Amino acid sequence: MGQIKLNKVSKSFGETEVIPPLDLTIEDGEFTVFVGPSGCGKSTLLRLIAGLEDITSGVIEIDGLDATNVPPAKRGLAMVFQSYALYPHMSVRKNIAFPMKMAGVPADEQARRITAAAEALNLTDYLDRRPGQLSGGQRQRVAIGRAIVREPAAFLFDEPLSNLDAALRVGMRLEISEMHKRLATTMIYVTHDQVEAMTMADKIVVLRAGVIEQVGTPLELYHTPCNEFVAGFIGSPQMNLLKGDEAARHGATTIGIRPEHTDVSQTEGTWKGVVGVAEHLGSDTFLHVHGVPGCDPMTVRVDGELPVRHGDTIYLTPQLDKLHKFDTQGLRID
Amino acid sequence: MATQHSRSAARLMMAPAVVLLLGWMLVPLTMTLYFSFKKYLPLRGGDLGWVGFDNYVRFVTSSAFWPSVLTTLTIVGGVLAITVILGILLAVLLNQPMWGQGVVRILVIAPFFVMPTVSALVWKNMFMDPNYGLLAYLWEFFGAEPVQWLSQASLTSIIMIVSWQWLPFATLILLTAIQSLDSEQLEAAEMDGAPSTKRFAFITLPHLGRAITVVILIQTIFLLSIFAEIFVTTGGAFGTKTLTYLIFQRVLESQNVGLGSAGGVYAIILANIVAIFLMRIVGKNLDA
């Protein structure tokens, strides 16, 4: 079981309020991702749930029980840190055994769980090494192993992949997702990378300046961002936002169109522009187009190959049914 | 960045150290202040009553006072200048590629392990003695008149002895700092066409700023209260009476506790002036 409920939870450091009171419910077995730019309070929120920071006001419930004043160790949560936080003076085996040792798990049970975790994480051959002798990816696995053996009510991940190189990151992302499917345990995952959020989450919580901007499934956020910030944050490359006359023509202060929702033609279209940079990836082509009123440059994605170069003139036409409209406060107009 | 629980635990764990040091500071300090307002001669009648600021006036107007402050500052300043400058040169030298670097480092550290009483005695007798000292032989060998080190050049001699003791410390800290300098910075400067002297002046030296601060801070703490070196060599004669030594004489040799305590208060004030000055610098450096 692992339902986590935040009720009017807030956090201040001295005079500065980093998280104004917020409500959030994370259902049992759900994979929830907190995403937002750096400094948005997502890590602080995770640490409040972990109990590593006191909350200033409000109530945290875990499985219906008030956990607000329960010390971290007693909350039944396991955390994987950004730096992995492995104990450098202990072997991998001892690292993984540490939480069980603290909890007084019998030795034979400890051994059984270590063997199982090591097998699942491909660490069997490394159990007697020190963390310093492992690669980044292996350390990451040890950190996860240390969390798994506790059989926690929920896993907390604090930007766990940000220290890995790009190729490893994709692999670990899949492994964590698979682990979630297998264990069906609640997971809360903090990241600033919206691709991780989109690919892994059951539910995404977008945060800015300590405030929840929107909560929803990845595709909900993609299709119906509730404001300009979420619209700009979710999706890669970023949504193009146009202000001024173009927006006024659609009865909005700002309109947004995703790069993949714009048709490109070399002869005619709504907007005329000049190609600045053309990125040819083979599978698709990204164009950075100058000269579109209210948005410079505009990014456009085209399937497959398109033979345009720097300096070519092209015409762009937005798919009107995929247009997002926002009012003066930046809120969505439907 | 922590919970209430760990904060209160922290306060509890800090308490013993804080309480002990507070006691160590306040109890004797209060007693010193108390004695400084009394005529107190343990061997000649003991407590002879309150005398107001008499002791303070007498201590500061005694002919020995200002010279002793000057001597203290000269020794501290002289030793700091010598150890920092030679320390930088030595650190640069030791950082060069060579054979047997480890052994040289051991040789250079060695004086730090020698207790002050020993080094003072050895220097006084075996090196600076005008008849049998090694330096006297050296001077005679070159046809010069041997120097009466500890009587004619007493302050210089003491600065030499103390510098010898502290040079290893300065060198090691500065060497560690030089070794931590990112070599890419130097390479970038070299690519930019800076000759080695300029690279030293504009990159290495500024990088050493923090290390030099540490050297000055730590050494000052210890140098302000050097005692054994003077006790053993000149006994405070020939213009080597530091403030510390002057007070020591008032308290233990003339057994005038009241006067000595007033002197102690002056010494504490002097130390505090230096401390405030140093703490400013170090406080700033601790943030970095």
Added chain:
Amino acid sequence: MARTVTQKRKIINTAAAWSVGLLIFFPILWTILTSFKTEAQAIADPPLFLGFDWTLENYAAVMERSNYGRFLWNSIVIAGGSTILGIIIAVPAAWSMAFVPSKRTKDILLWMLSTKMLPAVGVLYPIYLLFIRLGILDTKIGLVIVLMLINLPIIVWMLYTYFKEIPGEILEAARMDGATLKEEVLYVLTPMAIPGIASTLLLNVILAWNEAFWTLNLTAAKAAPLTAFIASYSSPEGLFYAKLSAASTMAIAPILILGWFSQKQLVSGLTFGAVK
């Protein structure tokens, strides 16, 4: 990275560094050499470097004149005891400052360091009186306490700088893993800080071993350590260079040997953790 240095450059460096190193080390070397000479050879003109009759008679004479063993034992107890006591008190304090810093942490740290600047002589008489009152004048326990107190700020500061190097996340991980505060300090922090604690230990043993103000002024016959042993040779009858050298060698040898064996830890300790 490194470019090949010309052989000539390296020879010059080596020669220069060795000359300076030997020059700095020379007073110690000379003392050790002289301790094996006869008194006549010790003041021979010109000075004798190696061509003399090696003898142990000075060591025998020193042993006969004073009870070296007792001074040595006193030094070991005082230096070791004050350091260990200091570390036991300083570890929790340094933990608090490094991992639960508050706005006042820096002030407390600087204040602690400033107590080190209080001139000892200013409080000599009060301490002397207190020691008589408490009956600990000329006792080892009295000196252990005083030396612990004067070195405590340095110990706290060194441990603090070492602890700060340890990422806080590791201690938080231990907390999440269910470790109590005691277990966190005992199983995670202390083992990780062993190198730092070792350096602190060594440096403070040396500082305490060589401390000469309190050890000279608060001891007489019973608890006097090696600093007092050697100070007794400053009187005129000690003006026998060979015997003085033998006594000096005996006073510094233990710490010199300890220092050389633990050179690596010491170098990092000597920098007080303040320079990386």
